[in-house]
Amino acid sequence: MGKLLQKAVALWRKLSPISYAYPAQDMALGARHLHLVGSIHMGTQTMMPLPAALQKKLARADALIVEADITSGASPFSASEICPPLAERLSERELEELQRVCREVAIDAEVIDRLPAWQIALMLQAQQAQRLGLRTDYGIDFQLLSAAKAQGKKIIELEGPQAQLDLLKALPDNGLSLLQDTLQHWHTNARLLQTMIGWWLETPPADSRPALPGTFNSALNEVLMLQRNQRWRQDLTALPPGEYVVAVGALHLYGEGNLPDLLKKG
Numbered sequence: 001m002g003k004l005l006q007k008a009v010a011l012w013r014k015l016s017p018i019s020y021a022y023p024a025q026d027m028a029l030g031a032r033h034l035h036l037v038g039s040i041h042m043g044t045q046t047m048m049p050l051p052a053a054l055q056k057k058l059a060r061a062d063a064l065i066v067e068a069d070i071t072s073g074a075s076p077f078s079a080s081e082i083c084p085p086l087a088e089r090l091s092e093r094e095l096e097e098l099q100r101v102c103r104e105v106a107i108d109a110e111v112i113d114r115l116p117a118w119q120i121a122l123m124l125q126a127q128q129a130q131r132l133g134l135r136t137d138y139g140i141d142f143q144l145l146s147a148a149k150a151q152g153k154k155i156i157e158l159e160g161p162q163a164q165l166d167l168l169k170a171l172p173d174n175g176l177s178l179l180q181d182t183l184q185h186w187h188t189n190a191r192l193l194q195t196m197i198g199w200w201l202e203t204p205p206a207d208s209r210p211a212l213p214g215t216f217n218s219a220l221n222e223v224l225m226l227q228r229n230q231r232w233r234q235d236l237t238a239l240p241p242g243e244y245v246v247a248v249g250a251l252h253l254y255g256e257g258n259l260p261d262l263l264k265k266g
Helices: 002-015 052-060 092-105 117-131 140-150 161-169 172-184 186-201 218-237 259-265
Strands: 024-029 032-039 063-066 154-157 242-249
Touching: 024 259, 032 052, 032 140, 032 218, 032 259, 052 140, 052 242, 063 140, 092 117, 092 172, 117 161, 117 172, 117 186, 140 154, 140 242, 161 172, 172 186, 172 218, 218 259
Parallel strands: 032 242, 063 154, 063 242
Antiparallel strands: 024 032
16 A cells, blocks of 8 residues: 555656746656756855755755765866967967957966866856856855755765866867857857856746757767766666755756756656
């Protein structure tokens, strides 16, 4: 009788999913119950505190699962290899755009001239986010991690800072295409950041595949989004029974090959 009741409850949850005022959805993988949260890694002060519903989910959870523990102090900028000057890696037009962007975000182009392209891209993106009023300690990841640690919750990393760094270092040409995409989609990326903030402050997308501008080329999207979703699916389906809050970048919950769809396929 008990097993029949559990199956009936699971079926009801599947057919009547709960909607949240932030990007999230519940998913049952057998005895594993996941609250998938579409996190924003840098946020605004208006995104504090966390929604009450999310705080309750975390309080009941056996563990918090994140891409990486960003409160650990690890930084991808601590050590860098010396690369050829940017004039040898970028076209004349790309170099001009880089210099314009550097002026916009107050980064000295000479200081970054010999850094790996992936590192330059991340520095530019971080400065752009800060110019839009976003801060790491207002991000959903940081707030969840801080709350989980205060409650003594177990924290599980899907990747960890070193694995993420290794992924970036493994990109072809030291991540040159990531830098080129950052320059090409500079204004689009700013609008996308503002859109995702709106998901938290106003309303999340009703569709699992909303119309979003692309900021990665297909090769980068395969490595940075689709392949990671596949790996995370394997990790999440291998969890022991329990209740989990899972916070991953919001874009991993939407679009082609998104994480929830992969989990539903089993």
